[in-house]
Each structure stands twice: as structure tokens, then as C-alpha cells.
Amino acid sequence: MVSRRPLYCLLLLVSYMLYLVLGAFVFSTLEEPHELQLREKVEELWADFLHSHPCLSEELLDDFLRKALLIKTFGVSVLRNISGFEVKWDFVSSLFFSGTTLTTIGYGHPFPISLSGKVFCLLYSIIGIPFTLSLLSIAAQNLVVLLHDKPIHVLHMQCNISRNKLEWIHVAVLVSLLSLLFFFIPAFAFNLIEGNWGYVDALYFCFISLSTIGLGDYIPGEQSGQRMPALYKILVIGYLLFGLTAVFLVVEVLKSRLHLNRFFNLFLLECEDHRRAEEIDRAPPFDSEGPFVPKHEETTRRRVPHSVSPTEKSYGSINPSFS
Template sequence: MVSHRPLLFLLLLLSYVLYLVIGAYVFSTLEQPFEDQLREEVEDLWSDFLKTHPCLSEEHLDDFLRKAFLVKSFGVSVLRNISGFEVKWDFVSSLFFTGTTLTTIGYGHPVPISLKGKIFCLLYSIIGIPFTLTVLSIAARNLLFLLRDKPIHILHLQCNFDRNKLVWIHAGIVISLLLLLFFFIPAIVFEAVEGNWGYVDALYFCFISLTTIGLGDYVPGEQSGQRMPALYKLLVICYLLIGLIAVFILVEIMKSLLNCDRFFNLFLFGCEDSRRAEEMERDPPYDSELPFVPKHDETRRRRVPHSVSPAEKSYGTINASFS
């Protein structure tokens, strides 16, 4: 029988490519008009500035802006009134960078500037990223046992509830609480602290961060005039780490509800053979349940008759001397 899994896998790839194309078309349709509008405003601003300052050549202005934007991309402010909290590589800011890097959020602000810093970042991340994801995954599994498996087991035994209904009800409650605690309520806090963020912007930041997309268009603690920025960044690091554990829990709950393993098996090559092998190991044939007899002993007993060795006692025939 010819397997249809390669065909299903090809359809899955084509569906994903189609999904990418649709997303690209929608983003292009939504964002390109705003990009054109901003470009026109920049052109007008450029022309007005050169008209106001005729002594400044366009080449010098272009060179200055290129260098200023390059410095800004490294997280260094181009303004001259730099205060202490705008330093990007103090200990707290460096801790914020390591946290966002090892969790693969990666806002890109700031980034290592020196060659030694870039090399260390490579070596540090090679070990640190798997280590971080392992710690978060283990923490999520332990919390799943405490928040899902154990309560469901207790309620199923003591209250005699239907297990399937209990799983769905419990999942709905846990998912609602996690979304409330790590998305909707933190968005209110970020809106109040950041000042120039709207609620949708703050909710967008929470989602982009906890899904480890980390576009870097919204970075907490970068606004001037914030009170206790060091403490604020430490709290943001704690929020990101705990929030990632919550996202892991959400993913595991959704996978168990939707039975994703069965869906994945539709596209995996050789999955049918593995399933049959597992069934054979779990349900062995009837003959294998008989008492085990070593093959070498059985062969030796069959090949060597009783009469070959007269010194041994024979229990298969009557001993003449006994009579």
C-alpha cells in the first residue's frame, strides 16, 4: 500500500507558502501608503532645512545623518544632553540585554559594539539559549503538573466528574487566567509607565515579547524622564521570564486539547511503521507470554539423549539395578 504522507507533507508546505504570500500581500497593502506618506514628509523636511541653512551643503548633512543613525542603531543617543540613565551598557541594561538575548526575544537595542563583545555574545548564546529554554521548559512542565494534572486527577476521583469535560473546563479557566495575568493586565501597567504607549501598543508589545518575536519597535525603559529605570528594567526581566513560562504552559494545554500529535503524525514519514512497532512492544504475541526457557538448554536437552551418559541418573527409563 502506497503511503500518502509525502503528498500530505507537500500540501502542508504549499499551504505554508500560500500563508506567507497572503501575509506579505496584506502587510504591503496596509503599510506601504504610510511609508510613502512618511517619505514625502521627510523630503519636505529635508528641503526646508537646506533652505533655512544655505551654508550647509547637502553632502555634509547627508554624511552627518548617516553617522548619527549608525550610532543610534548601536543604542547610543545622538543628543548632547545625555543623562546617567541613558547609558546603555551599565549593569542593569546589560542584564536586560542578556535576558532578552537568551530568551531569543532580541529587541536589538542595544547590540554589542566591540569585536570582543560580538565574539563573546556568540559563545555565550550557544550555551545560554539551550540552557534557558531547558530551564523554562522544565519549569513549565512542573507547573503543568501542579496546575493541571494534579487538580484534574483529584476532581475526577473525588467528585466523579467526566474527565474529558473536566479537562476542557479546566483548560478554559487556566487559559483565561494566564491571558489576563500576562497580557491584558501588564498592558495596562506598560501603558501607564511608558506614557506615550497606547493600550493597543502595550498589548502589542506583550504579545511580540512573550512570543519571542521581539521586533524592537517598542522597548521598555527607553523613555527619558522615567522614575527608577533600573528597578523598572529588573521587573521587566522578571515579567518576561515568568511570562515565557506561562506561554509554554498555554502551548502545552492547546496541544493536548487539539491532539496535535495525531495531526503531526499525518505528515511524518515512517510514522505508521513506528506505531506498529510500538503496538507490538505494548501487546506481545501470545507465545511470548509462556515461561521463558533458555534456548541453549533446550537445544542441549534435545540433542543429547539419556543413554549417552550412563553415569547420569535417568528418570525417563526404569533402572534395572533397582529391581
């Protein structure tokens, strides 16, 4: 029988390409009109500024803006009224950068400028990213035992509900509670602290951060005049670490409930053959001198007739050598 897994792999690839095309179409439809409006406003501002300052050369203004925007991309503000807390590479800001880098969120603001900083970031991340992801995964797996397996066992012993139904109820409650603790409530806090963030913007930031997308369009603690910005950034680092642990926990629980491994196995070539081979390799050894007896027939093994010589080992209740 011809395996269908290559066909499943092809369908999966085609589905993913269609999903990419769908995303590109929707983003282009939604964002391009706003981009064109902003471009028109920039052209109006440019023309008004040159009209108000006829002594200023358009070439000099263009050169100045290019340099200022280039400096801005390195995370250095071009405004002159910056305070000491807006330095991008003080200790707390560097700690925030380390945390967002090792968790693979990577807002991209700021980023290393010097060659030595880039080399260190490379070496630091090679060790730190696997270390961080392993730590979060271990913490999530331990939380699965504490927050999922043990409560399910206790509730199943005390409640007259089927285990499958009880697990689905528990998953729904757990996901809802974690969503409330790490998305909706933090979004409300960011909405209050960040003056120009709406609630939807703050909720968007929470999702983009905890999903490790990290677009960098919203970065906490970057506004001037914020109270205790150092403490605020440290608290944000803690939020990101605990939030990512919660996301890992949800993924582990949902994976166990939806049996995603079985679904993914459909797209792995020769997966079933390898699995059977591994099961055979893991099977306990049996005595080659006697007949093979399956595990479920172990209780009836004494009733299996043996054709053995008097010198061979006998597993029956009567030794043939005495017959």
C-alpha cells in the same frame, strides 16, 4: 497500499507558502501607504531645513545625517541631553540584554559592537539558550502537574462531570487566567509607565515579547526621565521569564488536549512504521520455549494446550511427564 504522507507533506508546504504570501500581501497593503506618507514628510522637512539655512551645504548635511543614523543603529543616542541612566551598556542594561538574548526575544537594541563582545555573545548564547529553554520547559511541565493534572483529578472525583468536558473547562479557565495575568494586566501597567505607549501598543509589546518575536520597535525603559529605570528593567526581566513559562505551560496543556502529536504524525514519512517497530522493541520478552500468549489472554494461559516433551518446561496445571 501507497502511503499518503508524501502528499500530506506537500499540502503542508503549499499551505505554508500560501500563508507567507497572504501575510506579505496584507502587510504590504497596510504599511506601504504609511511609509510613503513618512517619506513625503521627510522630503518636506529636508527642503524646509535647507531653505531656512541656505548657507548649509546639502552634501554636508547628508553626510552628517548618515553618520548620526549609523551611530544610532549601535544604540548610542545622538542627542546631547542624555542622562547617565541612558548609557546602553551599564550593568542593568547588560542584564536586560542577557535576559532578552537567552530567551531568544532579542529586541536587537542594543547589540554588541566590539569584536570580543560578538565572540562572547556567540559562545554565551550557544550554552545559555538551550539552558534557558530547558529550564523554562521543565518549569512548565512541573506546573502542568500542579495546575492541570492534580486539579483535574480532584475535580473529577468530586464533581459529577465527564473527564473530557472537565478538562476542556479547566483549559479554558487556565488560558483565560494566564492571558489576564501576563497580557492584559501587564499591558495596562506598561501603558501607565511608558508615556507614549497606548494600551494597544502595550498589548502588542506583550505579545511580541512573550512569543519571542522581539521586533524591537517597543523597548521598555528607553525613555528619558523615567523613575527608577534600573528597578524597572529588572522587573521587566522577571516578567519576561515568568511570562515565557506561562506560554510554555499553555502550549503543553493545549498539545495534550488537541493531540497535536497525532496530527503531526500525518506529515512524518514512515512515522507509523517506526512507531510500530519501537513498540515491538519495547515489548516485554517472553519465554521462547513456550507458545506466545498475548497480554490480554494471560488469565487464560493455563487453558492453552501445550505440545511439549516430558523434559520440557510445562506451563499447564498438569505436568505431561506424569500422564
